[in-house]
Amino acid sequence: MVPRVVYGKGSFGQLGEILMPKRQHAEAPMIFLVDAVFEDSQLLQRIPAIFEDQIILISASEEPKTAQVDVLVDKILNSYEYLPSGIIGIGGGTLLDLAKAVAIMITNPGSSTQYQGWDLVGKPAIYHVGIPTLSGTGAEVSRTTVLMGPERKLGINSDHTTFDQVILDPELTAGVPRDQWFYTGMDCFIHCVESLQGTYLNAFSQSYGEKAMELCEEVFLKDLPEEESREKLMMASWHGGMSIAYSQVGVAHALSYGLSFVMGTPHGLGNCLVFQHLEAFYPEGVRNFKKMLQRHKIQLPQGVCQDLSESELDTMVRVAMEMTPLWENALGENWESRISAADLKEIYLKI
Known part of the structure; x- marks a missing residue:
């Protein structure tokens, strides 16, 4: 189960305070994976990115893929001297699943295709936070991250998949088509x-x-x-x-x-x-x-x-x-x- 949950209108504003104790040091960034639909929105400006933090905008127009996860992990690992302090997913089910998968693959070797199945993850993921901007998928609470692989669509189902922290702010779901x-x-x-x-x-x-x-x-x-x-x-x-x-x-x-x-x-x-x-x-x-x-x-x-x-x-x-x-x-x-x-x-x- 998700160990820590914050719920309420405007609770997204607490994100900086929530992340601060989880920061390892100034050169161990928080990586924010954000639905690209928010590129020109105020939400993007509210993300508490400091030090070496990085905001990566990702289109949610397609289902999340194992190849996409592997590329993101390589990009993150090759961009910094230190492992990230955490991964924060902001968006619908696609972004939440990507955040969970990236957090797992930061600490586990090989390709994410190797972990599609049940209880195949050997090492705990790094700290990861889910912030849904759509309601319905349950990705914010589930122990799976559903990915499209070369042979099948199947989740990484494990006790290490579940988010460490979730922020449930109903205001973030306003204006959904x-x-x-x-x-x-x-x-x-x-x-x-x-x-x-x-x-x-x-x-x-x-x-x-x-x-x-x-x-x-x-x-x-x-x-x-x-x-x-x-x-x-x-x-x-x-x-x-x-x-x-x-x-x-x-x-x-x-x-x-x-x-x-x-x-x-x-x-x-x-x-x-x-x-x-x-x-x-x-x-x-x-x-x-x-x-x-x-x-x-x-x-x-x-x-x-x-x-x-x-x-x-x-x-x-x-x-x-x-x-x-x-x-x-x-x-x-x-x-x-x-x-x-x-x-x-x-x-x-x-x-």
């Missing part, structure tokens, strides 16, 4: 559906999952003031991330990984594209999802997979079926007898 707000929020909603109906469910994950679901339904099915909506969705994201930390996600995420790997589809949108066709697995969840789509007048893209080759479809299916823990959570230990490659291909062709 409506479609992006919806798709990222649906990532949280789908987390809850998959966790609460999974075979891995336990009292811990259930308690967090039920609260996250309650908050998602308030945000997306009721008329809330904008400020209250931001606050509740931020807490839904946190609780949803905690729920899957002690259980797992399921069918939608497995299929979404295949979609992202082949087509580069953003994670939240990919989950939505898949989830609309999963009535057989999550009937009540899909019904509520479609109500949310209608209420917020969201039109999902059509015909996304219609021009894919057989080879591309086969790759999508392979990537999805490699997510064994997700299928076990969704369908049980004998999941391979309950779902086939042909079944997955049929779902993809509906998208």
